[in-house]
Amino acid sequence: MTPLQNLFDPQLLAQAAFAVVVIFTFTGALIAVLPRNILYNVLGLILCLTGVGGIFLFLGSAFIALMELLIYVGAICISIVFAIMLSRPLHLSLPKRHLPKVWGAFGVALLVFGVLVTIISRTPWQPAPVRSSDWSVTTLGAYLLTRYDLVFEVMSIVLLVAILGAILISGTSGRRSS
Amino acid sequence: MNSLTTYLFIAAALFIIGVFGLLQRRSLIGMLIAIELMLNGASVNFMAFNRFLAPDPIIGQVYTLFIMGFAAAETAIALSIIIAVFRRIHSINIEQARDLRG
Numbered sequence: 001m002t003p004l005q006n007l008f009d010p011q012l013l014a015q016a017a018f019a020v021v022v023i024f025t026f027t028g029a030l031i032a033v034l035p036r037n038i039l040y041n042v043l044g045l046i047l048c049l050t051g052v053g054g055i056f057l058f059l060g061s062a063f064i065a066l067m068e069l070l071i072y073v074g075a076i077c078i079s080i081v082f083a084i085m086l087s088r089p090l091h092l093s094l095p096k097r098h099l100p101k102v103w104g105a106f107g108v109a110l111l112v113f114g115v116l117v118t119i120i121s122r123t124p125w126q127p128a129p130v131r132s133s134d135w136s137v138t139t140l141g142a143y144l145l146t147r148y149d150l151v152f153e154v155m156s157i158v159l160l161v162a163i164l165g166a167i168l169i170s171g172t173s174g175r176r177s178s
Numbered sequence: 179m180n181s182l183t184t185y186l187f188i189a190a191a192l193f194i195i196g197v198f199g200l201l202q203r204r205s206l207i208g209m210l211i212a213i214e215l216m217l218n219g220a221s222v223n224f225m226a227f228n229r230f231l232a233p234d235p236i237i238g239q240v241y242t243l244f245i246m247g248f249a250a251a252e253t254a255i256a257l258s259i260i261i262a263v264f265r266r267i268h269s270i271n272i273e274q275a276r277d278l279r280g
Contacts, residue, residue, distance in 0.1 A: 014179065015179055018179045022188060025188070025192065026191065026192075026195075029191075029192055029195040029196075029215055030195065032195075032199065032211050032212070032215060033195055033196075033198060033199035033202070033203075033208075033211075033212060033215070038205060038207055038208060041207075041208055041211050042211065045211050045214060045215070048192075048215065048218070049214075049218065052192075052218050052221070052222060055185070055188065055222055055225075056221075056222075056225055056242075058179070059185065059222075059225040059226060059228070059229045060229050060235070061225065061228075061235075061239055063239070064225065064239050064242050064243070067242075067243065067246060068221075068246070071246045071247075071249075071250055072214070072218075072246065072249070075250060076214065076249060076250060076253045079253060079254065079257055080207060080210065080211065080253070080257065082257075083207060083257040083260055083261060084207060086261050086264070087207070087260060087261060087264040087270050098204070101201070101202060102202050104201065105197075105198050105199075105200075105201030105202035106198060106202075108197065108198075108201055109194040109195070109197045109198035109201070110194075112193075112194050112197055113190060113191070113194040116190040116193070116194070117187070117190065120183055120186045120187065120190065121183070125182055125183075125230070125231060126231070127230060127231045128231060128232060128233035129233075130233055131232070131233055131234075131235075132233065132234050132235065133235070134234075134235065134236070135235050139236060140236055140239055140240070143236045143240065144240060144243075148236075148240045151240055151243075151244050155243075155244060155247040155248070158247065158248065158251050159247060159250065159251050161251075162250075162251035162252070162254045162255050163251075163254055165254075165255055165258070166254040166255055166257070166258035167258070169255070169258040169259055169262050170257075170258035170259075170261045170262055
C-alpha cells in the first residue's frame with residue numbers, strides 16, 4: 001500500500017474526524033464557559049453543540065444529529081442571542097471576576113469529575129443479551145406514536161405551556177410594573 | 179472511538195464543564211448556557227448507552243429527543259424570566275436579583 005492510499009484509509013479518516021469532532025466539542029464548551037463577554041459564550045455554545053451533533057453521528061443516529069443542529073443550534077442559540085439583544089447592552093462595563101468563587105467552582109467541578117470517573121471505570125458494563133439493530137427513522141416514528149406515545153404527548157403539552165408562559169411572563173410583567 | 183468508556187468520559191467532561199460554568203458565572207444568560215452544556219452531557223450519555231448496551235436502539239433516541247424538547251421549553255421560560263428580571267432591575271447579574279416580591 002502506498003503512503004497516499006494509507007492516508008485515505010477509511011479507519012484513519014474516521015479517527016481523524018472523531019478527533020476533530022471532540023476538539024470542536026471541548027473548545028466550544030470552554031469558550032462557552034470562560035470568557036466574560038456573553039456573545040462569545042453563545043458562539044462557543046454553537047461550536048460545542050455542532051461537535052455534539054457529530055458525536056451523535058458517530059453513535060449511529062443521523063436523525064438525532066440533525067435534530068441537535070435544528071433544535072439546539074437553530075432554535076435555542078438563536079433565542080439566547082435574542083435575549084442578549086433585549087437585555088443589557090454589551091458595551092457597558094463587564095462585571096469583575098470573583099476569584100474565590102472561580103476556584104471554588106473549579107474545585108467542585110473537579111470533585112464531581114473524580115466521582116464520575118470512578119463510577120465509570122469501576123462499573124462492569126454489560127450489554128443486553130439480545131440487541132436489535134433497527135436504527136431506522138421509520139421505526140423511531142412508529143415507536144413515538146405507539147409505545148412511547150406518552151413521551152410525545154407530554155413533550156407537546158410542555159412546549160405549549162412553556163411558550164404560553166413565556167409570552168405571559170415577558171409580555172405583561174414589564175407593562176404592569178411601568 | 180469504539181468503546182463505551184470513551185463516550186462516557188466525553189459526556190462526564192461536558193457535564194463538569196457545565197457545572198463549573200454554572201457555579202462560576204453571575205450573569206443569568208451565562209448560567210443558562212452552562213445548563214445547556216450539562217443537558218448535552220446527559221444526552222451524550224444516553225446515546226452512548228443506546229449504542230453499546232441497550233436492547234433496543236430506539237429507547238435512547240426517544241430519551242434524547244425528550245431532553246431536547248425539555249431544553250427548548252426550559253430555554254423559552256428562562257429567557258422570558260431573564261427579560262422580565264432585566265426590565266425590573268435593569269441588570270441580569272444574579273447578585274442584584276435578590277428580591278422575590280412580584
